[in-house]
């Protein structure tokens with residue numbers, strides 16, 4: 428389906444064109460609450476006691492397995508997002524215009540001047556310009572002029588009319604239909620124009636190239652000393668000057684990069700929470716013998732750090748020897764003390 432190459436009107440400025448269109452849960456997934464069969468672990472961090480429960484015991488091997496999984500997931504993540512970045516951002520932000528290599532038979536160039544605005548000389552010059560454009564691009568142009576009232580009867584905008592007209596006129600996607608419409612009022616001419624390009628013309632009629640044409644054509648149309656024919660010829664010339672130049676769309680580059688980076692960041696958090704998050708605490712953790720029990724905590728009188736009562740002979744934070752009363756004996760379940 429063809430799509431707009433942009434357009435404009437005398438009163439309304441010009442506009443741009445449109446575009447077509449957990450698996451394998453880790454063996455050390457920590458939970459904060461006890462469940463039957465759980466292993467009870469604790470670790471110290473910043474002077475505080477942290478408890479967690481695990482279905483499987485934490486071993487050197489399980490920590491290593493987590494590290495390997497985390498590394499593999501990170502590599503897959505990096506490769507995937509590099510690929511996405513190349514395909515989505517670099518592929519669209521940098522355009523290298525090329526001649527579309529499409530075979531089609533309908534290559535007759537037409538200037539259908541329903542308004543009768545082109546003189547014979549102008550028709551010759553315009554035809555030459557269109558032929559040159561076709562030679563360079565393999566795209567067949569078609570110029571159509573029409574009175575405003577002839578499309579306003581059935582359409583609310585010229586773009587819709589040009590779209591239908593394209594489908595009516597051509598069986599391929601290798602045409603560029605340029606419609607110029609006017610009420611031919613001598614006082615204040617109410618004019619419109621619209622470009623409609625076939626999808627196969629996109630490699631050469633890039634966003635950048637049609638933008639160059641659109642801006643030039645609009646500027647020349649606003650100049651009373653330049654005829655519509657000259658405006659067209661000058662605009663084709665202007666676009667052809669830099670037709671094959673590569674260019675960067677900074678908006679697409681920056682916007683696309685930020686979008687991919689945001690997506691990648693969210694996904695990395697997911698990978699980290701599944702594989703990476705527990706690696707550090709697994710290393711610090713020690714298992715408590717009674718899984719269901721709520722262990723009492725003591726505060727070190729030297730450093731103020733918290734530790735589990737009854738399992739240490741020295742403070743796990745500062746190393747100070749603990750009074751014999753806090754020595755390594757397991758107290759009873761606090762619930763059973765009374």
Ligand SMILES: [Zn+2]
Pocket residue numbers: 727728729730731732742743744745746747
């Ligand atoms: Zn201490």
